[in-house]
Each structure stands twice: as C-alpha cells, then as structure tokens.
Amino acid sequence: MSATIETIREAIGRTREARERVQQHRSTDAVIAVLAQTAKNWLDPNSPWRKRAVESAPKHMGFSEAMVQEAIDLTFGAINYESLGELLDRELGNRRVLDEFCLRGRVQSRAVAPRLLVHFLAGNVPMPGIVSICCGLLLRTANLVKVSSRDPVFPSLFIGSVREVDTELADCVASIEWSRDELALTQTALEDADAVIAYGDDQTISALRQLASPQARFLGYGHKFSFAVVAKEAMTEENLPHLAQAAAFDASVYDQLGCLSPHVYYVEERGQLGPRKFAAALADAMAAYQARVPRGQLPLEEAAQNAKFRACYEFRAASDKRMEVWASPTGNDWTVIYDDSPSFIPSCLNRTVFVKPTDGYKRVLDAIQKIASSVSSVGVAPMNERALGFASDLARMGVHRVCPIGQMQRPPLSWHHDGRPNLADLVSWTDLG
C-alpha cells in the first residue's frame, strides 16, 4: 500500500493520542526499561525479531544474512538499561528532568520534549534509525518515521518488538515509506513537526531543512567518511594479528557503506614491522571476515565501480613497486590496496581499503586537512599519549570522534553524533523560580 496524505495525517493523529496517554502513565525510567528489554529480546539468538530481520532484510539492504546478524548485534548490543540511562543523564544532567522539576544549579528546571518528532531515515545501516526512534521514545514524543527503501525492515520490526513489551509506548511511533520525490507527502509530514531528525546526503538534508517549519528543531546528519591511523608502537609482531583483525572488522562491517567505515589505514613507518606487513595482514583478516560474514551481492553500478577501481590499481601495481594489491581470489569480495602516496584517496567502498605509509600523525593531518569537515570518525592504535595529542589536533580541525581501531563501528549510545548531542538538542526547558 502506498502512502497518501491521509495515511500520514492519520498516523500522526494516532501517535499523538498515544503520546497523551504515555505522558500520563509512563515515567522515563519505565521507558528505559521497555527499550532495554526490547533490545535484550533482539540479542537472543532465537529471537523471532532477529529471525524475521534475517529473512527479509538482505534483499532490501543488499547485505548477506550473516551481515544482518552482525548488524543486529552491533545495534542492540549498544542499547541497554545502563547506556540509555547514561545517555539521558549525560545530555540532560539527570534523567528525571523529563518527569519533574529538578534542581539544576540554583534553578529548578524541567525538560520539555517536542510534541511531534519526524524522522527521515536513509541508507541501509540500521543503527542510526533505531537509535533515533529510541531517542523519540525516551522523550515520550509522538514519532513519525519515514523509512528508506534501502531499509524498510528494521524500523517496523523494531516498533513491533517494542509493542511486544509495551503496546502503548509502541503506539507513539508510526513508520511509513514514501519516495522523497513525493513532495506533498513530505510537506504533510512536516506540517506540524516541532522537531525533525534527518539522515541523508547534503542535498536531501538541505531540502528537508527548507521544508520544515522555521520554528522546528532540525537535526541533520549528512554523509561522512572515516579513516584510521596505526602508529608505529602498534606495529609489532605480537600485536599485528589482533590489530589486523580489528581493522578488518571496522572496514568490513556494513560492507564498508557506513559513515564510520574507514576508507584508508595510514600506517606509521619505522615501527618494528613496516606498513606493507600491515596491508598483508589486513588482507588475510579481510579474507577471514569474508569467510564468516560474506559481503552482499553488489548492484551492477556498484560492481562496475568496484571492478574499475580494482583494475586500475592492479594494472598500476603490476609494474609500479610503490603499490601492491591484495584481492579476494574470486569475485570482488574485498580488496586491499597498498599505495605509498600519502594523499588521501577515497575508496569505492564495498570492502575496498587503502593502506598508506605515513611519516607520522603530523603528515596525516596534512593529508586530510582539506576534507576534515567531512570526517566522521578516526580510528587509532594504540590509544596512548601521542594519540591523545593527535586527537586534540583532529578536534581543532573539526573531527568529532577518535576511537580505538576495532571500535569504529561501535560508537557508544551517548556519543556526539556529528559532534552534537542527540537529545539535548531536541528538548526545551521550563524553569521554576
């Protein structure tokens, strides 16, 4: 059934009614408990929700079944009673401010949630959408979720799984799919929204920003990219296998299509082992991960990009000793390209990773200076004093997250997504006194 103006208005009406009831009967703590229980249910290997996602998600998202399993573990592994509570406490100072006036400094204040939060989800990485819905529910607002055709599965299954635990709370969310070209539907959805969360490319986000009411709070999350740096301290014989495995995980998860997926590993020279050794070990680890979690089948255009990219570097590497290519023996499952030019080169993705030698953190900063505003996360190994200095430099350049290699795909729930809080930007405050 395709969405119409009526179905959207009707869904908004329903979620608003549910919100009224939930506002009266549910404490924030009770909502945290519901969401934590829901996430726990998903983590059960025999969860019917997991089973349904694994059955129906691959064909929409283009991931293998094993990748969908991994996505479930990553997404719901991050959501639990502690992390949800921490998110509220960290951003609002105290989770109870959503329920009552609380003393904040010398003033008693209460956080007021938006009445209608509209979510525009995009792409095929499920976690941001699920977290977005969780935020809406934590605030006990009415939520309308526009799902992406790349992932119509996870949002609706997630809402269903919340309903299993708490029907009334689940009624606060409605998910609907429509095409971004149907402007009238998007306008209808935005008519009464006092808060909007939008994921997508810059163009989509600025179009939505234009359509939203000027009074509405608008959180836009554009497309970004990530990379990582291996410092010489990490390049030891003992450390390499573990490090390569962690790096392969970060680069392979979501088939490298997420904004947290690294394009390039810069490896510092003059370690016990050289950067080429890292590339070779990474290739082995990519192969091992592929055996466990195969990459999805690529649509023709992406496969063509991939083939073009690989052929270009294989041809060069054949006679240019400054380059080397490790490629999956069959098909185009994964490719590791060693290239000793320090300049940053974006990957065609789908598990195609560059390894580049570097003279040190300073050189990495030079290489990415011009594109720093599009960087999401920077992975580092090891996370030591020197890495902290590097992180401070990155912070000054506008990079919002530095984390250990192996953790790139596991941002904590309370991270500053694109440098901003998740909930604090959505609420307003009423002060007493």
Add this chain to the structure above:
Amino acid sequence: MDKAASDLQRRVFALISRGVAQATTDEEFEGLAREVFAFQYERCAVYRAYCDRRKQTPQSVMHWKEIPATPTSAFKDFALTCFPVEQAVAEFHTSGTTRELSGKHFLATLELYHAAIGPNFAAHLLPDGARLPMMILTPSPEEAQHSSLSHMMGVVMKEFGADDSAYYVEGGQVLVEKLVRDLCEIQWAHQPVFLLGTAFALVHLFDHLEQQNLKFEMSEGSRVMETGGFKGRSRELSKADLYALFESVLGIPTTHVVNEYGMTELSTQFYDATLRVGRRTDGKAVPPWARVLIIDPNTGKEAADNERGLVRIFDLANLWSMMCVQTEDLGIARVSDSSLVEFEVLGRSAGAEVRGCSLNAENIVME
C-alpha cells in the same frame, strides 16, 4: 619496423581493408587476436607485467576471450605502446576534467587507424553512397590536434564530404550563427545535409534554435551522426529527447540519426545499425576486425546473454597500443535478426545512489 611486426601489421591491415560486409569467423579472429596479444605482451613491458600478475600469458591463454584487458585508467598512468613512444606519429588525449589526468593514445602509424575509419563509417552513415555537405560540430583536426574525434572527422570529411563541408566549433565555441546561415542556404537549395557532432554541441544548436524560434525542414536524405558525452557542459537530455528534436526542429527523421561510440583509446568506431538496416535501432554493429564482450563486473567473466555489464573491446586496429580495452561503460549484448551480434551502450557506470551513509570516491570533494 622489423619483419615480424611488419608482417603482422600487413595481415591486420588486409583484414580491415576487406571492409565490413564479410564477418570474420571466430577461428579467423582468434588466430590474429592471439598473435597480436603475443606481440603486445612481448613489446609492452607494463602490459606484460599485468598479464604476468594475472597469470594470463600467450602460453596460458587458450581463447581470445581470455586475453587480459587493459583498463582505460591505465592510459592515464602509462604510455601504452608497442613501439618507442618518441616515434609516435600522433597522440590523442582524453578530455578529462581538470581534476584528473587525461589518458593518452599514441599511434605508431596512421595506416591502420585510417583503414579502420573509412569503410565502417561509409557502411553505417552512407550506405546509399551519398556525397553530402558535412556540417561538423567539432573543432577542426588542425585546431584540436590531440582529439581523436576531430581527427576522425578530418578523415571522413576528406574521404566522403562534399566541397562545402566545414567545421563549426572554434576556440571552444559552437559557431551557431554560421551554422544557422548555412543550414538556411542548404534548405533553400533543397539539398540534403549531413550533421556530425557531439551531443553536447547539438544540444547547444537546439537551444539556440529554440531561442530564435527557428525550425528547419531539411531535405530527404539528410542525416546526423551524433556521439555521446555531455560531460556536464550543457543541459542533460536523454537520447530519445535529443532524437525527437532532430525530427521536430530539423525535419530529420530518427531513422536517419546514428549514434557513434568511439573512444580515444581505440582505433575503431561503433555505430548504431539504424541507417544500414533501414530502421531505428540502438544496437551497434561490430566490424569484422573487432569483438565486443559484455563483462559481469561481479565475476569478471562474460555476462549472460541479455544481461547488463561492462563493455570490453577487442580492436585489432590497436595493434601498436592495446588491443583489448576494458571500458567503464555499461552495455548489453543483443543477437539481432541477421544473427549478427550487436551491442548496446547504456552509458557510464556512475551516479548510482549510495546505499549507505558514507561518502565515497564519487562524492568526496578533494580540492
């Protein structure tokens, strides 16, 4: 040139000179293709290194389809020649954007290059043997020495054009006013005309005609050869929309509009068979000295019939550069009524909507 090389060139030349009417059997093509492969493997060190890396050498390759293809990107990174590059008689450059390097195709001789142009062009654009005034919407070969398209235009104008043929692009500008004046004259003289040019330049002409509110009714027998590529310099127009304009604005029916598919890296052109078979088709004929394979980019193997894939071209006329070229264009193989294998080009493999939320090579702005 040593004897082995001149002998091979002579035989390739003989095949091309036979014209396009008589197809080559697979065996016939195979023999020559493998010889050319061995020749290129021996004489082009970077190609040899690539073949060795892929473990596909003249000793191991058992069929012409297994001959390693050189990606077009390699023409940007290397001088891919089977002769000392300083002896090149001509070099053609791809028109890359300022951000990227351009690919270069060096020619050892113009003999094969020219032989591949003439009969193929005549068969697909002038099957009636007409000699028409050619209005060419590209710079002249003198102005654009490194443009393979301009060079080809020079060859066909000299060989097939009427005396009043001319070029209508100068200093990067389409000379629309001169073009309109000359079109008027030819129309009044009830003469058929032959327009040739890039889709980009032709769109420019149509934009001008629309602005001036001008329409023509060119005489029967008029025709158009358009060649792809807008490269972002004018408004995008689908092939169908562009062809409809030829009919409505110039009075040239779509049965007389032929798309040419050519590449700087190749010596041979491919044309829609429309005029040759007398009805509109997007299928392109493959001349006897060439072969086209559609490659499944997921497997690197030949795609199944009627499945889309990347166009790979085997062009024997590229004897001195790279015979087997992997393009970045998507295409599909079709078996036509006459059981001649044709292929259709579906355009560049780019612009796919991103599935995830990462920026990729296509959209990270690096300047």
